[in-house]
Amino acid sequence: ADSPKNYVDWEKIDPEAATCYGKILSSDHYELKAMGRTGFWSMPHTLRAKAYQHIIHSIESTSTTADLDTYHGIVRKLFGELQTSTHPFPKFMEDGEIPRYCLNKAGLNSVKKILICINHHFPDVSFCPILSALVSLLLHLSEDEAQCFHSICSLVSYTDPKKRYIDRTFLTSRASCMTFGDLANKYCRGIRKLIASSHQNLFEFYSDWIMWIFADLPFTYAIRVLDVYLMEGYKVLYRVALALLSFYKVSVSSRVAHVDDFRQDMKSFVQNVGRHSTIDALLQRAFSIQLPTRKELTYLFNANKDALIHKDIHNKSSYQAMDFRAFRSSVVTETEMRVVWAWIPERFALFSPVQLFSTNIHGRSLFSFYSKVEGHDPTVLLLKTEDEEICGAFLSSDWAQKNCDEKGFKFFGTGECFVFTVSNVQWCRSLGCLTNVIPLIRNKLSPTKDMSLHHSAHCQPSNSWQEMMRHFLLVSLCGLYPAGGDDGHALHLQADLTAGSSEHCDTFESPPLCRGCFKIQFLEVWGIQHSLSVPPLPSQ
Known part of the structure; x- marks a missing residue:
């Protein structure tokens, strides 16, 4: 049956909405963004419906979409003339639930039909749990099932990777x-x-x-x-x-x-x-x-x-949660390492920690240290002082990059490096590779122990990725400076790995990680289970 809107000139009934719609039609992309953020077309319902049609039209002009007749053809093929369905929910729906969003039984049935048609039209969409909610929401603003189907197809088919809408797998x-x-x-x-x-x-x-x-x-x-x-x-x-x-x-x-x-x-x-x-x-x-x-x-x-x-993770069944129960360290507990691992970038945290070097096993030779850690990135350095203070650093680059210049020094690393402490004081952190300077934040981990992380503070959000790849790790011929530069060394270790020092570091905006000079009780370096190459930077 025809909708009442086919017989009524709603612009004459609600001239204010008609004026708003005219403004929508005459606005450019940036003006429409501002309108969307402020709820310009949120009332009345008919204004939002028309705004959506206008926006979807601009989306479909840059993608391959199904026309309205496509939906009717799929419906006839799948459901027959009676348009009844005994089909199961599509495989891309994780749990088969449809958000109600105030839809009645007929509305929920229409959502299921549209989802089944999307599954038929896009067989490569194997995992997309949000599609049921998108269909339910867009059905509120669509003239019929076919238009809702058409709108969803526009989103699924959109090909610009920088402004994508839908994950398909x-x-x-x-x-x-x-x-x-x-x-x-x-x-x-x-x-x-x-x-x-x-x-x-x-x-x-x-x-x-x-x-x-x-x-x-x-x-x-x-x-x-x-x-x-x-x-x-x-x-x-x-x-x-x-x-x-x-x-x-x-x-x-x-x-x-x-x-x-x-x-x-x-x-x-x-x-x-x-x-x-x-x-x-x-x-x-x-x-x-x-x-x-x-x-x-x-x-x-x-x-x-x-x-x-x-890591060969292509579906939910192939993912295995990280198991730290077998983790053993002379420096940190399993719970503390679990928290450190939670802070490293997600692409590395997929892999289990593997011990590369330990003074307990490999002694205190700088040569032995380098022979065990070179060729591995990223790495986590952990140390415990004789005063039972614990600190460390996440090092994003291979130690093989340490080759020094004529002065005996070389900086290396990326903006993802950070330093941390395990103490009864604080946890402080910022994500250097993505953001600007973050003030130190203090949060409790437990009444007795907490951790503190400090990231590079030199990376600004407006910088290019090349500019973000700052060099934060310093190696000298007389010892290790795994964190910091000439604006203060967050961590300095002597060449015999028996002692070290820590001072305020502008690079990481970190206070001293330990009490000035210290003697090393244990030192460990941990890598990830499998080496992983970061993909090349996209061309500018």
């Missing part, structure tokens, strides 16, 4: 999840530490990140996110999820001792986010985050995807 979905983990590692430091130190699974917690938005958020919040997602693509989802995580951090900090399952607790928090934030405040928080550029995010996404391929 578990591999790309997991790479996006790891990219979010890297961002959360920088922007929501405390949450990662809490989960890692509680022995709960970080992979499972972060694997829900996109479902916080397109399953758990209430409808009035999700539809506003959809406004900006259609205009700006996948990067918006990182923003909103980080904003949700930052609000959750405030909520959970006062009751962390009573949280048995962070994953379920986060889900419940997002479902009831209205108690903590309005949608306007959530979006304001999301867009106040100074994220890396799309090009930098694409680089990080590709690096994470390559790491998954390297």
